[in-house]
Amino acid sequence: NAGVTQTPKFQVLKTGQSMTLQCAQDMNHEYMSWYRQDPGMGLRLIHYSVGAGITDQGEVPNGYNVSRSTTEDFPLRLLSAAPSQTSVYFCASRPTGGWNTEAFFGQGTRLTVV
């Protein structure tokens, strides 16, 4: 198993550009989520999904869109990048149901918006 795979690892965007951060997992996990991490801060939840076709907003959803057409993939879209979206983005997945499960994280995408 590859676990949770994020691409790209690094990206530089100009203000106003759009892009999609990719996240894929091969563990058949129902739950997937996106976090951002800014210097000196913990991870903040952007969007999450409880299964294919179902998504919802987290703590900081503005400026981001998500979709979940398959169990494996959970892309994060920036429609019009802003410097405030400069951050490290982490995707995570977790098995369905129950309290007693751990989350698996990808290695992150470091995004710089200039």
Added chain:
Amino acid sequence: DAKTTQPPSMDCAEGRAANLPCNHSTISGNEYVYWYRQIHSQGPQYIIHGLKNNETNEMASLIITEDRKSSTLILPHATLRDTAVYYCIVRVLYIQGAQKLVFGQGTRLTINP
């Protein structure tokens, strides 16, 4: 959301036990305590979790007080590779059964040779 409080930083000598405290005084009865760590901006890594009993695995031990308002993560023989930011997290049941990991600031643990 139940909140957690951790010291911002700690130091520990290599080979010694590292004891990382966490306060979660507003934890509710069905919320687990999870510990993750993040090494040098890599993705967070799961360490251990527990509800009310003490837990131990190959990485660490988790001691939860009887009133569940605080816990301690113990790395029994710390190595330089254990230098990382350690997050104490209390899971919260979200809508539609989705669980949200609420990350705080964490504790930056430095293992010194």
